[in-house]
Amino acid sequence: MTDRTRPSRLQDFVWRLEAWAFDAVTFLARCFPIDAVSDFGAALAGVLGPLTSTHRVAETNIRIAFPDLDPAGVDRLLAAQWRALGRWAAEFPILDKIIADPARVEVVNGERLRDIARNKESVVFISGHFSSMEIMPAVIIHAGVTCQITYRATNNPHVDARIRRSRFRYGVRLFAPKGGDGARELIRALGRGECVALMNDQKFNGGVLAPLFGVDCHTAPGPSSFALRFGIPLVPMSVQRLEKARFRVIVHDDIRLTDTGDRTADIAAGVRRVNAFMEDRIRDRPDEWFWVHRRWPNEVYRRRKPKA
Numbered sequence: 001m002t003d004r005t006r007p008s009r010l011q012d013f014v015w016r017l018e019a020w021a022f023d024a025v026t027f028l029a030r031c032f033p034i035d036a037v038s039d040f041g042a043a044l045a046g047v048l049g050p051l052t053s054t055h056r057v058a059e060t061n062i063r064i065a066f067p068d069l070d071p072a073g074v075d076r077l078l079a080a081q082w083r084a085l086g087r088w089a090a091e092f093p094i095l096d097k098i099i100a101d102p103a104r105v106e107v108v109n110g111e112r113l114r115d116i117a118r119n120k121e122s123v124v125f126i127s128g129h130f131s132s133m134e135i136m137p138a139v140i141i142h143a144g145v146t147c148q149i150t151y152r153a154t155n156n157p158h159v160d161a162r163i164r165r166s167r168f169r170y171g172v173r174l175f176a177p178k179g180g181d182g183a184r185e186l187i188r189a190l191g192r193g194e195c196v197a198l199m200n201d202q203k204f205n206g207g208v209l210a211p212l213f214g215v216d217c218h219t220a221p222g223p224s225s226f227a228l229r230f231g232i233p234l235v236p237m238s239v240q241r242l243e244k245a246r247f248r249v250i251v252h253d254d255i256r257l258t259d260t261g262d263r264t265a266d267i268a269a270g271v272r273r274v275n276a277f278m279e280d281r282i283r284d285r286p287d288e289w290f291w292v293h294r295r296w297p298n299e300v301y302r303r304r305k306p307k308a
Contacts, residue, residue: 041090049082128201129290224270
């Protein structure tokens with residue numbers, strides 16, 4: 001770390017305080033039954049979430065996606081997504097306990113994962129921020145698949161180290177950071193015949209414009225670009241919450257992209273298919289998506305302000 005990037009003593013102290021708070025929350029969460037922790041997270045976020053500025057972002061997103069939804073329906077969905085988000089946050093420190101209990105994680109079409117592992121097949125897994133999205137990489141790894149998982153490091157390096165250790169507890173070892181260095185690592189992994197897994201439902205500045213709920217948004221071209229470059233399929237996955245801290249992980253049918261020789265057009269076509277997959281999943285279970293992210297271009301938000 002250079003002097004330019006080294007944090008000040010005050011910044012490092014604040015970061016360490018945040019890390020100690022993370023440790024305290026983790027300790028407390030691990031002292032209670034799994035479902036009790038999940039219920040507490042739902043209740044807390046249900047109260048605090050609507051008080052934050054992020055509530056307006058979620059409301060705008062819902063109105064973009066569901067313009068015909070009446071005000072009461074918007075309010076119900078807002079409340080439900082806060083409870084779902086609270087469950088996800090509270091469950092993160094105990095995910096290893098959830099995953100270790102076979103009764104809590106049902107896998108649909110798990111044979112596809114076992115085939116990938118057995119045949120040492122290289123694929124690009126794609127998914128979105130559905131329900132407890134951290135369950136997905138754990139299921140991939142537990143099936144015996146060698147896979148690089150992309151992640152965005154937190155600004156606080158002490159908390160980031162703890163998050164990585166938490167993921168180690170449920171088997172996730174191979175990480176590729178988001179950005180240029182991470183993309184190069186993913187390409188190297190695919191070149192070795194391994195798999196990569198990416199979340200592909202958030203805004204990617206400079207990405208391909210493709211519709212989501214009929215409104216164009218910038219979407220990362222990486223998954224489609226990798227699939228075309230290596231001639232391999234996209235394997236979509238999703239996570240559904242069944243009840244409290246019990247889940248269903250679905251391995252969906254492969255998406256095989258067409259290589260016409262026009263790489264730009266082929267990537268754009270792939271991105272549209274990925275967005276269509278994401279939209280279908282969100283429509284199916286809207287309360288379980290990550291509505292608090294500004295998914296669409298800024299000008300869309302300027303035109304669509306929530307009603308006061």
